[in-house]
Structures are given as C-alpha cells and as structure tokens.
Amino acid sequence: MGILYRYKVKVEGGSGNFTWASSNETVAMVTTKGVVTAGQVWGNSTVLARDVQNLFRYGEIKIYVLKLNKMELLPFHADVEIGQLIEIPIAMYHINEETKEAIPFTDCSHLSLDLNMDKKGVFTPLKEGIQRPGPKHCSSTHIAAKSVGHTLLTVSVTEYEEYLESSATFAAYEPLKAVNPVEVALVTWQSVKEVVFEGGPRPWILEPSHFFSELSVEKTEKIEITQVWPPAKTKQNQYIYRVRCLDLGEQVLTFQVGNHPGVLNPSPAVEVVHVRFICAHPASMSVTPVYKVPAGAQPCPLPQHSKQLIPVSSLRDTVLELAVFDQQRRKFDNFSSLMLEWKSSNETLAHFENYNSVEIVAKDDGSGQTRLHGIVKIYGCFHISAKWFCIKYFLLGDGLFQIVSYLTFHL
Structure with a gap:
C-alpha cells in the first residue's frame, strides 16, 4: 500500500464555479472542491475541471503515480x-x-x-x-x-x-571576526599595524583550489599591505596582514574569505568583515610607572594630573610606560615611527641609559586588540627628593612636531 498524497488543484480563469472529475479514480480521486488524493496505486489519471456556466470551458491535469527508481x-x-x-x-x-x-x-x-x-x-x-x-x-x-x-x-x-x-x-x-583590531586601528605616519582576522569558511575539501582570501582597501595610495603567513603554532584559520601608513587619513579595510562556485558546491559561503584604519598625528601622551604588585596587594595610586607626585621606590630602578593619543584621546596602536627623546631635569638623582631609545612592547587591552607602549627604565634613584621628568618626541613626516609631557616623582 502506497502513501496517500493530497493536493488542492488551482484553476485560473472561468467563472470560479467548477465541476470535477477523474478519469481513473483507482489512481486518483478528486473532491467537489478540487482536492486530489493519490499515491496508493501505480498508474495515471486525468483530473478535469469544467466551468459550470460554460461546459465547453475546461482545464485538465495529468496525475502520475510511478515507482521510485x-x-x-x-x-x-x-x-x-x-x-x-x-x-x-x-x-x-x-x-x-x-x-x-x-x-x-x-x-x-x-x-x-x-x-x-x-x-x-x-x-x-x-x-x-x-x-x-x-x-x-x-x-x-x-x-x-x-x-x-x-x-x-x-x-x-x-x-x-x-x-x-x-x-x-x-x-x-567558525564565524569570521576581526581579532586585532576589533574595530579601529590607529597609527602614526609610516607606522605599521599587524591586522589579524580569524574564522570564516575553510578550503572546500573536494575542491580546495577554489578557496580565496583577500584584503581590499578604499585608497591604495595611502597604505601598503603585505600578507604575513602565520607561524605553525597559530590557528589554521587565521589571516595576518601588515598594513603600513603612507599618508594621513581614514579608510575602511574589507576582508573576505570563501570559495569560488564549483560543481560540488554551486553556492559556497563567502564571509566579509570590515575594520577602520586611521593614520593621524599624535596630540598627547601619558607616562606612568610600571609596578610589580605582589598577588593580593593593592597597587600604588596613579596620578590624576601631570603635576601630581608619583611615588616610586628609591631602592630600585623605575620602569616608565608611555602611551600616545590623538586629538580625540584615542590610544595609538603603533607609534614606532616617532623619534623619542627622554630627559631628566636632574641627572644626579636619576638618569636614562639611552636618552634616544625606548623599548616598544605590545599590550592586550582585554578584547584581543594589542596596542604598542613605550618602556624605559630610570637608573640611580637613591635620594628622597621631588624631581621633574620631561619627555618629548618628534614626528617624522610632512612636518616636525614636538610634544612635551612632564611628570613629578617622589623618590
């Protein structure tokens, strides 16, 4: 015994009032409302709908119940x-x-x-x-x-x-996402941001040659892009690009990954994600001491303004951390193209090993996005005194900029 299927036959034209008939009710039956039931017996039948107001006007449909092969x-x-x-x-x-x-x-x-x-x-x-x-x-x-x-x-x-x-x-x-930056990258002129994307479609296993990934930009003359092949220890579905600022301005970077259509995957998935890349002048900076706080201990309070005394130890060297900001107080991801000069107002009490060098380290802000910070060490803090430290740096580019930041330390 086969499976019973039911259909409501639609009729176009005519008066809307019809009589219904089936040429083989063993194969297909039809009700007075045009509902056809069939499927229990193999064979074929013709279902006819005739206009009540004009019997010469009719339509028909063929019903086939066949063996599945x-x-x-x-x-x-x-x-x-x-x-x-x-x-x-x-x-x-x-x-x-x-x-x-x-x-x-x-x-x-x-x-x-x-x-x-x-x-x-x-x-x-x-x-x-x-x-x-x-x-x-x-x-x-x-x-x-x-x-x-x-x-x-x-x-x-x-x-x-x-x-x-x-x-x-x-x-x-996995979902495609921008890992670093999450949304916006901010760099100084001639600095580089390593842009990382993760997830998205993988090479189609039956047609891996159809796979593609690409990063496109709005203004190619303003930035330079180089793809970096990730180390073996990183995730397989991670894509890394080094983006260098060639000119000031803002634009959108668009990354897409997927497979081209093929016989075995005629409509493959293609995922797209966008990030903003901004190249700007620095407008301000901040310098804070780096404390190594024992587990469970409270850190020393940081200053609320530049003229407030900062407590540091006179028994060991002090490490300072530098962050740079634009006019909207957004922190730069990379400012390594800047020339930095560190000065001490009293080198007898404290001095720098190299006044023109700074160690640049990347720090995660908690979202997965990393921003570079300048690290420098002060040597020779042995006296208790209030001292001023001055930091100034210059931007190499289409102009020369000087920004000075002062901090007062209590040694």
Missing part, C-alpha cells in the same frame, strides 16, 4: 557557519524502462528518510525538519552545524523493499 541530493549551500541550518533539497526519479528517461517526481515529501554521517558531532539532523517539495526537488531535509569540520551525509529511503541512497559533503566553520 533513483534519488540524489541537490545541495545549494554546502558550507555554513556554526549554529546555522542547511536545507538539503532531495530529487527523486522514475526511470522509464523503454526510453531510460529520468522523470522527476513533483512530491515525495511523505517518504521516510534515514540520515547517516561519517563524522559525528559536526552536524546534527533536525528530527522535526520540514520535508517540503520545491521547484526542482520533491523533498528536503535539514541539518544544523555544531562544530568545525566536514562530514559525508548519506540520505537513504526504502520503498517497496527497494533501497536507494545518495551522499553529499557538508562543512561547518
């Missing part, structure tokens, strides 16, 4: 972000014994489908997924992406003791 998966999307769903269209066919023509079924959504995956945990089938026909398929199923990887999905059906199956490969990937 072939099935195939027709995935339109084969890779998807973790947490998303993929709808998998399924086509089924009857093979004409004489002509060998494959006749596609209009509806096979009532058939019970079995799903099997060679790698568990990458996708999970939706038990309550809607099996619905479409323009080019007679049924469908859904799977949800759970973890990074790929799997071979096999869909099978058993009809009248005949077993049919079809397989296709699907992949899941």
Whole structure:
C-alpha cells in the first residue's frame, strides 16, 4: 500500500464555479472542491475541471503515480557557519524502462528518510525538519552545524523493499571576526599595524583550489599591505596582514574569505568583515610607572594630573610606560615611527641609559586588540627628593612636531 498524497488543484480563469472529475479514480480521486488524493496505486489519471456556466470551458491535469527508481541530493549551500541550518533539497526519479528517461517526481515529501554521517558531532539532523517539495526537488531535509569540520551525509529511503541512497559533503566553520583590531586601528605616519582576522569558511575539501582570501582597501595610495603567513603554532584559520601608513587619513579595510562556485558546491559561503584604519598625528601622551604588585596587594595610586607626585621606590630602578593619543584621546596602536627623546631635569638623582631609545612592547587591552607602549627604565634613584621628568618626541613626516609631557616623582 502506497502513501496517500493530497493536493488542492488551482484553476485560473472561468467563472470560479467548477465541476470535477477523474478519469481513473483507482489512481486518483478528486473532491467537489478540487482536492486530489493519490499515491496508493501505480498508474495515471486525468483530473478535469469544467466551468459550470460554460461546459465547453475546461482545464485538465495529468496525475502520475510511478515507482521510485533513483534519488540524489541537490545541495545549494554546502558550507555554513556554526549554529546555522542547511536545507538539503532531495530529487527523486522514475526511470522509464523503454526510453531510460529520468522523470522527476513533483512530491515525495511523505517518504521516510534515514540520515547517516561519517563524522559525528559536526552536524546534527533536525528530527522535526520540514520535508517540503520545491521547484526542482520533491523533498528536503535539514541539518544544523555544531562544530568545525566536514562530514559525508548519506540520505537513504526504502520503498517497496527497494533501497536507494545518495551522499553529499557538508562543512561547518567558525564565524569570521576581526581579532586585532576589533574595530579601529590607529597609527602614526609610516607606522605599521599587524591586522589579524580569524574564522570564516575553510578550503572546500573536494575542491580546495577554489578557496580565496583577500584584503581590499578604499585608497591604495595611502597604505601598503603585505600578507604575513602565520607561524605553525597559530590557528589554521587565521589571516595576518601588515598594513603600513603612507599618508594621513581614514579608510575602511574589507576582508573576505570563501570559495569560488564549483560543481560540488554551486553556492559556497563567502564571509566579509570590515575594520577602520586611521593614520593621524599624535596630540598627547601619558607616562606612568610600571609596578610589580605582589598577588593580593593593592597597587600604588596613579596620578590624576601631570603635576601630581608619583611615588616610586628609591631602592630600585623605575620602569616608565608611555602611551600616545590623538586629538580625540584615542590610544595609538603603533607609534614606532616617532623619534623619542627622554630627559631628566636632574641627572644626579636619576638618569636614562639611552636618552634616544625606548623599548616598544605590545599590550592586550582585554578584547584581543594589542596596542604598542613605550618602556624605559630610570637608573640611580637613591635620594628622597621631588624631581621633574620631561619627555618629548618628534614626528617624522610632512612636518616636525614636538610634544612635551612632564611628570613629578617622589623618590
């Protein structure tokens, strides 16, 4: 006994009032409202709708109930972000014994489908997924992406003791995101920012040559981009670019990654993310001492303004940390192109080993974005006294700038 399908036949034109008839009610029956039921017996029937007000006006539709001989998966999307769903269209066919023509079924959504995956945990089938026909398929199923990887999905059906199956490969990937910077990078003229992206589609396992990744810019004459291949210890899906400022200004960097269309993945996923890259003049800076605070201890309070005394130890050298800001008080990610000069107002009490050099270190701000800070050490603090320290630096570029910052230390 076959599966019973029901359809509401739509009629265009006429008076809207029709009589209905089926040429073979064993195969297909039709109600007075144009609802056709069929599927329990193989064969064909013609369903006719005749206009009550004009019996010479009628329309008809052919109903075929045929044996299932072939099935195939027709995935339109084969890779998807973790947490998303993929709808998998399924086509089924009857093979004409004489002509060998494959006749596609209009509806096979009532058939019970079995799903099997060679790698568990990458996708999970939706038990309550809607099996619905479409323009080019007679049924469908859904799977949800759970973890990074790929799997071979096999869909099978058993009809009248005949077993049919079809397989296709699907992949899941992490969301694409900008890691460093998260949104905005700020550098001085001729400085470099290492821009890092992570996640997104991976090379399609069946056609890896179709994979691509690219970083595009709005104004190519203002910045210079060099791709950096990440070390082996970093994540495989991480993309690093060195972006150098060639001229002052702001623009948007657009990174996209994905695969070009292919036979086995006709509509692959392509993900896009944007970050802002700003090249600007420095406007101010801050210098703070670096304290090594024992676990559980409270750090020394930092100054609220430049003329407030800063407590430091007279028994050991003091490390100072420099940060640079633009006119909007945004901290620079990189200011290594600047010439720095450090001075002490009384070198008898405190001095620098090298007044023109500074160690540049990267610090994470907690979001994953790193910004460079200048580190310098003061030597020879042995007396208790109030001293002024002056720092000034110059910008090399289309102009010469000097900014002076003063700090008072209590030794």
